[in-house]
Amino acid sequence: MGTTMQRWIKLPDGRFLDAARVVLIGKPETFQRLDEEGNDLGTAVTVTLGVDSVREHQLSVTGAREEMAALLKTIVGAAGNGGA
8 A cells, every 4th residue: 555755835824734635626716905904915815725525624725826826836746746
């Protein structure tokens, strides 16, 4: 029985996640970020990641468009065969 190598990635909010355990990537949703005073902070993206088929094992990750694009590329790359 083969074992999957762990590949830890840092999420935009500082948490770490084993990219090899991700079994679900939800549809990215965009929204305008505002600070406490109502100033526009730009567009943010949120996506749901599931590490199991159970809803309680899903988490939402939010970050800038560039951060989320890099995160999703890293996760998809980790799910591949690992070749260069």
